[in-house]
Amino acid sequence: MRTVRQIAEQIVAREGGYVNDPDDPGGATKHGVTLGTLRRLGLDLTGDGLVDAADVRQLSRSRAVEIFIRHYFEAPGIAQLPQALQASVFDMYVNAGAHAVKILQRLLCSMGQMVTVDGVIGPQTAAASVAVCDVDAGLVRDAYGVARRSYYFALADRRPASRKYARARAGGKGGWIKRAEEFMSVGFRMSTAQFQRRVASWG
Numbered sequence: 001m002r003t004v005r006q007i008a009e010q011i012v013a014r015e016g017g018y019v020n021d022p023d024d025p026g027g028a029t030k031h032g033v034t035l036g037t038l039r040r041l042g043l044d045l046t047g048d049g050l051v052d053a054a055d056v057r058q059l060s061r062s063r064a065v066e067i068f069i070r071h072y073f074e075a076p077g078i079a080q081l082p083q084a085l086q087a088s089v090f091d092m093y094v095n096a097g098a099h100a101v102k103i104l105q106r107l108l109c110s111m112g113q114m115v116t117v118d119g120v121i122g123p124q125t126a127a128a129s130v131a132v133c134d135v136d137a138g139l140v141r142d143a144y145g146v147a148r149r150s151y152y153f154a155l156a157d158r159r160p161a162s163r164k165y166a167r168a169r170a171g172g173k174g175g176w177i178k179r180a181e182e183f184m185s186v187g188f189r190m191s192t193a194q195f196q197r198r199v200a201s202w203g
Contacts, residue, residue, distance in 0.1 A: 004079075007087050008068040011094050012061050014179070020053060023161040028053040031064035032094055041071065068094055076101065080126035084137035088144055088183035095179070096151070101125070103147045107140075108132065138185065145184030152176040153198060160202070167199050 002010075015032030026034035038059070039051045045058040072093045073079065078086055085104070092100035098119030105117040105125055113128035132140050156166040156176075166174045173181075173195055181189040190198070 002087060004069055004073055004086075004090070005065065007090055008065045008073070009061075011068060011091055012064045015064075015094075018057050020056075023164070028056040030056045030059045031061055033059055033064050033067055037067065037071075041067070077121040077126070080121055081129050082133040082137060082140075084133050084141045085129060085144060088141060088148065091179065091183065092148055099151065100148075103151055104129065104144060107143055107147050111140075111143075142184045142188045145180055146188055148183075149177060149180040149190075152180060156199075156202070163199075163202055167202065171196070 012031045015029070018028070018030040020028040026036060028035040033056070035051070035053060035056050038045070038055050042051070043055065044051050045055040045063075048054070068090075073086075073090050076093055076098075078090050078093065081089060081104075089100050089104060092103065101119045101121055102117050105115045105119075108115045108125065108128045109117065111132050113132065115125055115128045129140075152166055156163045164174065165176045167177075168174045172192065173190070177190070177195070
């Protein structure tokens, strides 16, 4: 079983180095940490009194790991969830914030659990997650992965500029889809043909 730190280190490795993609609403990003996050946390890494792209460039891998553990795992209460869900929800929280929890809560509702979809992990969400995982933790993990993938597809459907994150330049699966499928069993991953049919309407 991977530790929280190992999961965070893998997220940092997956996210890569400094980028400032104009199509990414998050703006300047390094190791998955956005400029918006540094500003929210008040991290002036260059010590010049400003939190800007220069601070993003200054961010180290180890500092990014600490940010993820403290603010994207511990603060949202992901440790309250069953271990089968922690890695995927943690990874999604880094990528999409509270939407990661809302995806889980909607899934729990579809499984007959009485949960408020508010993006907050409280006793209700934690208990419901334990209840469904006690029945079949692997299936719940896979269902969450499928729901993540659907969320990414829906984003790309609505926002053409984001399609490059879901579909690679060569036409295969993009980073978003690979990221979601990394946390699900092979049998739930899309085949190349299935993926091509899903994105065919994008042109």
